[in-house]
Amino acid sequence: MAKIIVVTSGKGGVGKTTSSAAIATGLALQGHKTVVVDFDVGLRNLDLIMGCERRVVYDFVNVINKEASLNQALIKDKRTPGLFILPASQTRDKDALTMDGVQTVLNDLSKDFEYIICDSPAGIEQGAQMALYFADEAIVVTNPEVSSVRDSDRILGILQSKSMRAEQGKSVKEHLLLTRYNPHRVATAEMLSVADVEEILAVPLLGVIPESEAVLAASNQGAPVILDQDSTAGQAYSDAVRRLTGETVEHRFLEAQKKGFFKRLLGGK
Amino acid sequence: MAEQCFRMKGTTLTSIVLDIIMFDPDEFDKQLAAKVASAPQFFTRSSLIIQLSCAIDATAFELLVTLCRKHQLQPMAVKGQVGDLRETINDLGLSDISQSKATESELSPADESQSQTQKPAGAKPEVNKTRVVARPVRSGQQVYAEGGDLIILAAVSEGAEILADGNIHVYGTMRGRALAGVKGDTEARIFCQQIEAELLSIAGRFVMQETIQTQCWKKPAQAYLEEDALLVTELG
Numbered sequence: 001m002a003k004i005i006v007v008t009s010g011k012g013g014v015g016k017t018t019s020s021a022a023i024a025t026g027l028a029l030q031g032h033k034t035v036v037v038d039f040d041v042g043l044r045n046l047d048l049i050m051g052c053e054r055r056v057v058y059d060f061v062n063v064i065n066k067e068a069s070l071n072q073a074l075i076k077d078k079r080t081p082g083l084f085i086l087p088a089s090q091t092r093d094k095d096a097l098t099m100d101g102v103q104t105v106l107n108d109l110s111k112d113f114e115y116i117i118c119d120s121p122a123g124i125e126q127g128a129q130m131a132l133y134f135a136d137e138a139i140v141v142t143n144p145e146v147s148s149v150r151d152s153d154r155i156l157g158i159l160q161s162k163s164m165r166a167e168q169g170k171s172v173k174e175h176l177l178l179t180r181y182n183p184h185r186v187a188t189a190e191m192l193s194v195a196d197v198e199e200i201l202a203v204p205l206l207g208v209i210p211e212s213e214a215v216l217a218a219s220n221q222g223a224p225v226i227l228d229q230d231s232t233a234g235q236a237y238s239d240a241v242r243r244l245t246g247e248t249v250e251h252r253f254l255e256a257q258k259k260g261f262f263k264r265l266l267g268g269k
Numbered sequence: 270m271a272e273q274c275f276r277m278k279g280t281t282l283t284s285i286v287l288d289i290i291m292f293d294p295d296e297f298d299k300q301l302a303a304k305v306a307s308a309p310q311f312f313t314r315s316s317l318i319i320q321l322s323c324a325i326d327a328t329a330f331e332l333l334v335t336l337c338r339k340h341q342l343q344p345m346a347v348k349g350q351v352g353d354l355r356e357t358i359n360d361l362g363l364s365d366i367s368q369s370k371a372t373e374s375e376l377s378p379a380d381e382s383q384s385q386t387q388k389p390a391g392a393k394p395e396v397n398k399t400r401v402v403a404r405p406v407r408s409g410q411q412v413y414a415e416g417g418d419l420i421i422l423a424a425v426s427e428g429a430e431i432l433a434d435g436n437i438h439v440y441g442t443m444r445g446r447a448l449a450g451v452k453g454d455t456e457a458r459i460f461c462q463q464i465e466a467e468l469l470s471i472a473g474r475f476v477m478q479e480t481i482q483t484q485c486w487k488k489p490a491q492a493y494l495e496e497d498a499l500l501v502t503e504l505g
Contacts, residue, residue: 124409150408153426157407171404202405202424202441 002110005117005244006135007177008159010151012122014143015179018215019237020119021049022226023139026241028083029226032114035074037105038088039131040121041096047087050077051222061089064101070108079227084113094127106134124158133164137173139206139244143180144192149200152176156203175206177240182211183256194254207240209233210253285312287337287344288320292329298336305340313341318366321349327357334361397435406431406445413451427467436460446470449492459492460504474499 007020017040024036038046041061047053052075058068063086070086077083086109089096109116120131132138138159142152159172166172178197185191194208209215214231218224226237232253239249305312317337325333337344347358351367358365397417406412406421408428413419419433424441431437432448436458439447443461450457450472457471464485467478469492476492476499484490489504 150428153408154428156405157410157426157429160404160407161410199442200424200426200444 002113002116003137004106004110004135005115005137005139006120006132007117007139007141008120008128008132008155009122009141009148010124010128010155011143011148014141014148015209015215016122016141017045017049017119018219018225019139019141019177019179019209020117021046021224022234022237023241023244024115024117025077025080025083025224026226026238027115027117027245028077028080030241030245031082032245033082033112034115034117035084035086035109035113036117036119037086037109038119039097039127040119041088041127042090042093043121044088044090046119047075047085048222049219050085050224051079052077052085052087053222056087059087059089060105061092061096063105064096064098070105079223094121094125094130097127097130099130099133102130103134124154128155129158129162132159132172133162135159135163135172136165137175139175139177140201140203141177141179142197142201144178144182144186144194144197146192149192149197153201156201174203175244176201176203177206177209179209180211181208181253183254187256194251205251206243207236208251208254209236209240284316284318284345285342286318286320287342288322289325289333289349291323292325292333294329294332294336297333298339301336301340301342305342315342317342317344319344319347319349319363321347321351321354324350324352325354327354330354330357331361334363399435400433405441408445419449433457447492448475455494457493461491462489463487464490464501469499469501471499476501 007016009016020036024034027034036046037060038044047056055075058073060073062068063070063073073086075085075087077085106116118131118135121127140152140156142148156174160166163172178194182191186193194205198205210232212231212233214228215225215233218228225231225233228234236253239252242249334344344363346364346366348367351365355365399418399420400414401420401422402412403422405423406425406429408426411430414433414435416434418435419431420438421431422440425431425439425443425445427444429445431445432451434450434452434454437447437449438460440462442463442465444465446468447459447466448470449459453472455472459469459471464481465487466481469476469481471492471494474494474497481501484501485503490501491504492499492501
């Protein structure tokens with residue numbers, strides 16, 4: 001049986017798809033056979049981030065409607081062995097997903113994979129609820145600002161009341177992933193600190209991903225940022241994946257780095 | 270057409286039943302005096318139902334009623350072993366209710382304090398169930414403890430709402446809205462380990478965050494009603 005993990009947030013644009021791609025890649029790099037499923041039907045993005053947009057023939061909705069088999073729709077990642085992508089449909093909307101259909105697909109994937117990462121759409125409506133309904137664990141992606149924290153809180157409430165595990169009287173394991181973290185702006189009180197967010201949400205911290213130019217570059221190149229191990233964001237995602245699989249890893253990149261003498265002299269940013 | 274002068278209505282009331290086990294005029298007088306003295310405010314001018322648990326003749330019955338009136342009790346009806354006393358009962362201006370159904374409970378002076386709130390005899394005392402919530406109450410969620418108290422062991426987020434007919438206790442940080450005594454219990458209170466609430470309300474009176482911020486912000490506090498005003502004070 002695979003472990004189903006939903007990557008969700010409530011708010012849009014906080015880094016759900018970037019995180020889904022990075023974490024799925026990280027799990028596969030650790031040797032776990034992983035599939036990442038794009039639930040954002042109608043706003044297909046995951047394939048772009050994963051750099052496989054030209055290889056999409058059949059999608060999630062085709063499989064649900066039995067217009068294609070799962071094997072026809074799954075795209076094998078070219079860079080990372082053991083990693084597959086199930087893309088969303090771009091021409092349909094989120095109503096195309098049915099509870100039975102999603103369950104059947106997830107059950108089938110469960111037989112072959114160790115991890116199923118569900119990339120949730122933004123919002124709290126049907127699409128987002130469908131993505132989290134079958135989840136065993138949830139990674140809640142949050143930016144260090146009040147509206148994102150509020151939306152994450154809302155989605156955590158939905159997770160513990162409207163998911164299948166909640167209906168069975170069990171709970172979904174929660175992880176907090178803080179993205180776009182900028183210690184300099186925290187120091188000047190422009191951003192909430194890790195402690196502030198942890199205090200409000202009361203969810204165990206899976207990782208803190210520092211704001212990094214490498215993230216945008218990686219997205220545009222269609223290569224998950226975790227593959228860029230020279231970047232702080234890539235390293236932070238690696239740490240998060242290790243924590244997800246049970247390792248204890250110290251949190252990094254939480255403090256503002258003092259600029260070195262030469263950097264100051266040269267006016268480096 | 271003349272306007273209607275009256276309406277007939279039904280009602281039930283709680284009254285004292287004086288159960289006569291045996292009647293000895295002197296002893297009765299003495300014991301009744303002692304009983305009335307034990308709680309004069311309660312017994313004085315109380316309407317009374319006389320329960321005859323022993324047979325008694327007309328003369329004795331008249332004396333019994335006279336003694337009751339002497340001690341400021343007002344007999345209004347008679348039940349039990351009425352026998353051939355019906356005429357006497359009528360003459361004394363009382364009613365014979367030996368045929369009607371009624372239930373009664375023991376009454377002793379200790380009951381005086383409860384007399385105002387006494388439930389109809391025979392009704393079971395209600396045990397109000399307390400609802401305990403161990404998980405955080407998140408934004409957009411609502412928790413209601415109907416008919417009792419609510420205890421939250423975790424935090425209540427901004428945008429969350431907790432309600433109870435009784436009291437509310439929050440042992441995490443209280444950032445949302447808490448409404449106690451929602452069915453009008455003005456005795457209800459709200460207790461918080463750390464108060465950062467958006468709104469606190471008891472029986473319809475409420476205070477908003479701006480007010481709370483000037484009082485015991487981020488401290489352990491309780492909210493309660495005093496003379497119709499909702500007060501928030503620091504605990505401990």
